[in-house]
Amino acid sequence: MPRAVWNGQVIAESQDTVVLEGNHYFPPESVKAEFLRPSSHTTTCFWKGTAHYHDLEVGGKSNPQSVWYYPDPKPAAAEIRGRMAFWKGVTVS
Numbered sequence: 001m002p003r004a005v006w007n008g009q010v011i012a013e014s015q016d017t018v019v020l021e022g023n024h025y026f027p028p029e030s031v032k033a034e035f036l037r038p039s040s041h042t043t044t045c046f047w048k049g050t051a052h053y054h055d056l057e058v059g060g061k062s063n064p065q066s067v068w069y070y071p072d073p074k075p076a077a078a079e080i081r082g083r084m085a086f087w088k089g090v091t092v093s
Contacts, residue, residue, distance in 0.1 A: 002026070006066070006090040007058040011035055018079050024092050025083035028069075041065045048077040056090070066090055 002024045004012040014030035039053040041064075054067040066088035073081050086092055 002092060004031075004086045004090050004092045006056055006063060006086070007061050009035065009058045011056065011058075011067075011086065011090065012084065018083060020077070020080055023085040023087075025069075025080045025085045028082055028084060031067075031084050036067060037062075039065050043068075045077075047074060048080070049074040054084075063088055063090070 001013060001015050002017045003010055012026040012031040014026050017024040017026050035056050035058050036054040037057050039055050041053040043051045045051065049070055049072060051068045051070055053065040056063040056066050067084050067086055069082060069084045070077060070080055071082060
């Protein structure tokens with residue numbers, strides 16, 4: 001089962017991930033919200049749309065903008081709407 005881990009803590013775990021461009025997009029209900037902190041950072045992908053970010057906070061450590069999601073993706077990326085993906089040292093295996 002795909003699992004996202006950072007700073008020794010499981011952040012998300014689900015058998016229902018969507019893999020796109022090598023990234024696992026987890027359903028929001030599988031992500032432990034207590035570790036997420038909102039970020040005002042956004043980026044734009046020409047075919048997916050605008051990505052929004054969260055920081056991770058685990059065990060007193062912060063990992064800025066390490067979680068991203070597309071709340072309103074373009075039609076070509078509709079399957080990842082609202083799902084969360086990870087990077088910046090978050091291990092997904």
